[in-house]
Amino acid sequence: MMLQYILRRLLSAIPVLFGILLVTFALARMIPGDPCRAMLGEKATQATCDRFIREKGLDKPIHEQFFIYMKDIARGDFGTSLRFSQPVTRILGERLPTTVELSFSALLISMTVGIPLGIISAVRHNSWVDVLTMVWANIGVSMPVFWLGLMLAFVFSLLLKDTFLWLPPSGRVSAGMDTTAFYVAWNLNLPESGFLRAIAEFIGRLNILNSLLTGNWELLRDSVRHLILPAVALGTIPMALIARMTRSSMLDVLGQDYVRTARAKGVRMNQVILKHAFRNALLPIITVLGLSLGTLLGGAVLTETIFGLSGVGRILYEAITARDYAIVQGFTVVIAVFFVTLNLIVDISYAYIDPRIRLN
């Protein structure tokens, strides 16, 4: 049953993925001006352009071009960045770990703070904790992430400069920090290229995970300190959304008969809240979690720009200002596919939590 459901969801994602490719393809075609000079720069000669157009198949009919584009992407070829003269995939591989680390910590912060706060305000309905949480949650969802980031930097990097609360305003690690990757520290003999190498490099660039793997506590401390401000800035909106949804979902469930029955049977309140109520309140919370992922990925562009982190978001922003279309197109596809995959996981976890969904 479960497997069937997962298969059905996977199949239904195919038209969406196809649509994503179609939209990014269409957006790239709609960029005004000469595609050759947009990709190769203003100074490209007519001969280079003619060759470029023939190589890229831009003289072919539009449906054939779309086919070529899909074939390129299926092979993992997103073109070459104009600014860095490097394949888009390599740039992506270098930048993605920063964004993954940032979004993951932001999500972690938002869940570990948002869910307990939501539960407490539901259990202590209309108490001062509840009122404060809701005021704060309302402000949290209305906060521009770029403003919050700048204000956090102002407070923690400038006002608290000479205290132990000082946190660095930009970058991932301090200058001169030893960031030796785990596969180098462990003397692993990895092939120079290929899938295994790519995975190892990816993990090696996740500073926190890498520092844990190599036992480099100084690097761990330093990366965590650098990560706190951007992660809090990015995590605040999802945190507020999660707290609000947890609260209203818990309030709904706590009013149900089976909760009263459990209480009447003499089950402890804590037990009822966690085992009976929270489990059933989980579905709407996961929905919000899934929705927050989009906010998170969009917010990453802004957060990385403010905190000088060279992640996917920052490069995307720079690529836009530099009109580096290959990067914009490639990154948009990758982020959208990533987003669809995450939503798929959210959907599947629905079915896991609530068996009724599988049957529909």
Added chain:
Amino acid sequence: MMNQTPPTIAKLDADAISLESVSLWNITWRRLFKRKSSLVGLGIIIALVFIALTAQWIAPYDPLQVLIGIEDVKMRQAPCIHLLGCPQDQPQHIMGIDGNVRDQFSRLLFGTRLSLIVGFSTVTFAIVIGTVLGALGGYFGGWIDNIIMRVMDVLLAFPSLLLAIAIVTVLGPGLINALLAIGIVSIPSYARVVRASVLSVREMDYVSATRALGGGTFQILFMRIMPNALTPLIVQGTLGIGTAILDAAALSFLGLGAQPPTPEWGAMLGSERNQVFTAPHLVFFPGFAIMLTVLAFNLLGDGLRDALDPRLK
């Protein structure tokens, strides 16, 4: 909030209803005003609309006027408020001077106008298109519905801000293009709301009755079915204004929306973001204004949702 059932309207009293008919709007207003938070939201919105309408009279300076040679002020000067002890012989600038030696407070007041226009216009655009698409899909079903909803799925597959960024990249930076981009990305949520309402009443007897009486498709769809979609649309729209303002500010912050010297909050913040350590007032005030505006629409939207929710009656 969820579990309170007002005892007065819990029982259905046919006589009372026929004698004194209370309109839905009456009930909604009354419930809306019972909540302090929605009142706060509405109050802030009224104040913002007032500021937007009267900006040219209440702003002490022209938002575009460079004050070099006119007043003795320095670039990015801190706020000077006479009431808080700023010397009387200095010109008063309650939010300081910006990087181009203009009065920040006046720019902020004029920014209100732009933000409200942004919020209302994008949401109106998205509602009109979303409603038509959702209504067509829900009413006709079949392949029309399939195509429309798959396109909406694709739009929803992109994180909204990123899709807006991609669209603006194609169209070119500028306020109008940014508005268009935000409008396009918010279409799916309205289309979905309308489609769901249409689906829920499409087969009801009163709709069939209209059809039997010879009502045309247009009449059935827009006179009989669409009024049912109105309440969810109002709630979604109010909340959507907040999101639209936030997204537009983000685009302007990145330099993709309103261009200088337009007094737009996101753009004002974006152009001074590197000065946050030296001139924090230039970052604090525009951001605070964005937050307050978005907060107001969110509070009102939440209040409307609860007030219009029939389950809570």
